[in-house]
Amino acid sequence: MLGPSDDLQLDDLIVAAIRRLMRAVDLHSRRLAEECGLTGPQLATLREVDRRRSVSASTLARSVHLSGATMTGILNRLEKRGLVARTRGEQDRRTILVSATDLGQAVLARAPSLLQDEFRERLERLEAWEQLMMLANLQRIASMMDAEALDAAPHLIVEPPDATNERLPSEPPVSPGDDAFRHN
């Protein structure tokens, strides 16, 4: 372990790195907006809407880790551009079911990644174990900071080399009901 003075150093460095990362994400979001007309959160939301066929707004919010209020604003902008459609739920008329329009899917097909190309290229040049280590560390930090928010979902564990990593064991494949976020 480190002494208290070193801990202060460590804290500051972590804070600085996180701030740098957040800024980079924000800047890339604005660049996305210029290039394809969608900001980062909008693109992430549209992708998730398209992946699942028809989702409630709250489920959507949880999937992309946003509050419901923020999701409302994003959906408003997406809807205003005709990229998604809002429908009232049949059985439960409180819920709003969101679905991607044809235009939305078309835009999505042309949209770039949520990560900068530069970053992806650099990442691709790394060895697989390095990629997984970085992901694991990122997830670990997220979990450590997220913990107070009660997320029981286990995340990526870097397995010894014999595990067949066809699919990384984090988010389950689409199954629309079991959201992995069931804390009520």
Add this chain to the structure above:
Amino acid sequence: MLGPSDDLQLDDLIVAAIRRLMRAVDLHSRRLAEECGLTGPQLATLREVDRRRSVSASTLARSVHLSGATMTGILNRLEKRGLVARTRGEQDRRTILVSATDLGQAVLARAPSLLQDEFRERLERLEAWEQLMMLANLQRIASMMDAEALDAAPHLIVEPPDATNERLPSEPPVSPGDDAFRHN
């Protein structure tokens, strides 16, 4: 390396982890605001103002990795509460020199860390090499995403309260590979 389909998975997991991290930071910022009256960016700014004795607004913005426009808003709120004071530069009357008031220093002395206590406790329980690995990975990711912004310098060492307004790239150059493991 991983195949293209796994890369897509990797991208998505990284995006999700980053989003989770950003949300956690935001939530902690709001908690800070309730507890000590200062949000995360405000506290970070006030700390930096106090550390250096008197800084220009632009230097401050670069130090905490914010744009000048954002810094203006934060300084407005800090000034309105009497925590910092703005003064015109003597030689260069374009610059705004920011300094912490007595009240600002008093508030600062009582303010908690920018990181959640939960996170810090968890971090402290880890071995030193693990702490450094996590920091190094975080800095590496930040650098990889930051690179396009020409910043390129992962500042491992917290700069001394130099007060001399340094020019552009500013941050002490550190070879990007071993940045986390340089003790001095």
Add this chain to the structure above:
DNA sequence: GGCAGATTCTTCGTATGCAAAGCAAATTGA
């Protein structure tokens, strides 16, 4: 001196992002 260009900060417009309050629909309980 005097003016063109650069630099510094502020203002404006837009998009996140959250909590809390508000509203409507569904569920529960007596």
Add this chain to the structure above:
DNA sequence: TCAATTTGCTTTGCATACGAAGAATCTGCC
């Protein structure tokens, strides 16, 4: 059955965040 609660979304208020444009100032060149 119908009031009380819960649930799902929207609205409101505030604080980031950014770029672009504007105002004030400085610098260099003549």
